[in-house]
Amino acid sequence: MNFDVVFLGTGAAVPVPSRGTTSQFLDIHGHTYLIDAGEGVQLALRKNKCKFQKLKGVFISHMHGDHVLGLPGLLSTMSLLGRKEPLTIYGPADLKVWMEQTWRAIQAHLSFELTWLSWDPKAPKEMWVEERYRLISFPVKHRIPTCGLKVEEKSLPWGLNGVKAGVAKLPYHVRQALKRGEEVKWEDKVLHPDDWCTPPRKARSYVFSSDTRPCQSLQEMAAGADVLYHDATFANLDEDRAKSTYHSTAKQAARLAHQAGVGHLVLGHISMRYKDVGLLVEEAKAFHPKVTVAEDDMRMTIEGGGLGNRV
Numbered sequence: 226m227n228f229d230v231v232f233l234g235t236g237a238a239v240p241v242p243s244r245g246t247t248s249q250f251l252d253i254h255g256h257t258y259l260i261d262a263g264e265g266v267q268l269a270l271r272k273n274k275c276k277f278q279k280l281k282g283v284f285i286s287h288m289h290g291d292h293v294l295g296l297p298g299l300l301s302t303m304s305l306l307g308r309k310e311p312l313t314i315y316g317p318a319d320l321k322v323w324m325e326q327t328w329r330a331i332q333a334h335l336s337f338e339l340t341w342l343s344w345d346p347k348a349p350k351e352m353w354v355e356e357r358y359r360l361i362s363f364p365v366k367h368r369i370p371t372c373g374l375k376v377e378e379k380s381l382p383w384g385l386n387g388v389k390a391g392v393a394k395l396p397y398h399v400r401q402a403l404k405r406g407e408e409v410k411w412e413d414k415v416l417h418p419d420d421w422c423t424p425p426r427k428a429r430s431y432v433f434s435s436d437t438r439p440c441q442s443l444q445e446m447a448a449g450a451d452v453l454y455h456d457a458t459f460a461n462l463d464e465d466r467a468k469s470t471y472h473s474t475a476k477q478a479a480r481l482a483h484q485a486g487v488g489h490l491v492l493g494h495i496s497m498r499y500k501d502v503g504l505l506v507e508e509a510k511a512f513h514p515k516v517t518v519a520e521d522d523m524r525m526t527i528e529g530g531g532l533g534n535r536v
């Protein structure tokens with residue numbers, strides 16, 4: 226079951242040739258989502274061969290231009306290419322108003338239905354809940370209301386010993402119960418999943434911080450995550466600037482990742498002022514052993530145990 230993230234844009238505020246503004250393409254168990262839609266998102270999706278016509282949902286973390294200005298163009302293109310499937314967009318309450326004004330101003334009509342839902346700026350909220358995974362928004366600490374996103378697997382199936390089940394002639398409903406990890410009664414006996422199956426592998430999780438100061442809410446949601454993508458706009462020498470703009474330094478990101486027991490820290494939302502990101506890595510590695518600076522077009526498979534593999 227795949228669980229991949231493509232980092233489409235990893236820069237802060239202003240797009241430059243080496244780094245676009247924030248967008249990520251998430252593929253979990255064959256369902257795809259877009260996390261933020263910075264300017265240039267359409268071309269980045271095409272460049273990375275991400276099939277955006279099949280997106281199941283879009284998550285927008287906040288109303289700053291570097292996270293949202295690519296959305297009208299993307300939706301417009303989906304319509305021009307004849308999309309019919311409905312699309313759900315989760316974001317701040319202002320998003321729907323802004324988009325509707327935009328449609329009116331450019332006299333656009335969409336070929337598909339949009340459902341607008343708001344995240345909660347004060348508490349975690351389940352957004353997409355599927356049988357084997359869920360996406361949860363949670364508030365972070367930025368200049369305007371902003372939410373991060375946690376993507377986590379759940380209810381993974383136990384691996385049934387098919388040969389043993391076949392010899393015992395277990396019926397379908399009994400097999401299904403065992404694969405859910407449940408005890409089940411059959412022919413006056415109680416069957417235990419441990420005797421018939423191998424336990425499921427560890428559920429994996431990915432956390433996207435969006436733009437934020439280090440905060441309690443993020444630390445709680447990142448607890449034990451396999452991969453955390455954290456705002457690392459600044460190096461420690463610009464700590465004052467990080468504070469006044471409600472962003473984080475690489476050092477702060479690493480300290481939070483260490484405290485939260487994160488497996489792999491990915492630094493993102495990098496300011497264009499740092500031509501050499503070695504400084505950011507050095508600061509972060511003093512607090513966390515596994516650090517990667519995100520690059521545009523980098524694809525990562527989320528692996529259990531925090532071993533995210535860069536491809």
Ligand SMILES: [Zn+2]
Nearest residue numbers: 238289291436
């Ligand atoms: Zn930003």
